[in-house]
Amino acid sequence: MIKHNEYFDGNVQSLALEGHEKPCTVGVMAKGEYEFGTGDPEEMRVIAGELIVQLPGSDSWQSFKDGESFMVPGDSKFQLQVPVDTAYLCIYG
């Protein structure tokens, strides 16, 4: 069974994929601003839309659009500005 999760009152939702080399989820973030925390390191790939991220320890914001990706260290927090509903793939570990 595909695991469906909701965060931020349903404004971020994800679906988990089993059987891949690393655990991963696809999801949608509704337009808005969010702070996420990581356990394992994560690779975030933008599928459709835009994520504007402030990575841990950074003072600046970087934009990532369709097909672009960024890495987030484990055990950290990062800030996201999401200017339009955005689909992403998150690969853990």
Add this chain to the structure above:
Amino acid sequence: MIKHNEYFDGNVQSLALEGHEKPCTVGVMAKGEYEFGTGDPEEMRVIAGELIVQLPGSDSWQSFKDGESFMVPGDSKFQLQVPVDTAYLCIYG
């Protein structure tokens, strides 16, 4: 609010994106075999995994993997073999 849909007893699940040029969903198909019907024409993009598709009117099966896509005509049915849990982006219209 992000719309979450389930099909085939939860073995296919999707999340809808609002505010894009065309309506689109991201989703996951669990390993298995499925027949889908279209209303509007659809572009299906494989994000992670593999879709083996028999398009309407075709006798043959074609494989599409990460980053590849195929078009499905409107008002048609198509068959899918899904050898591993697969994430997809579907763009309608």
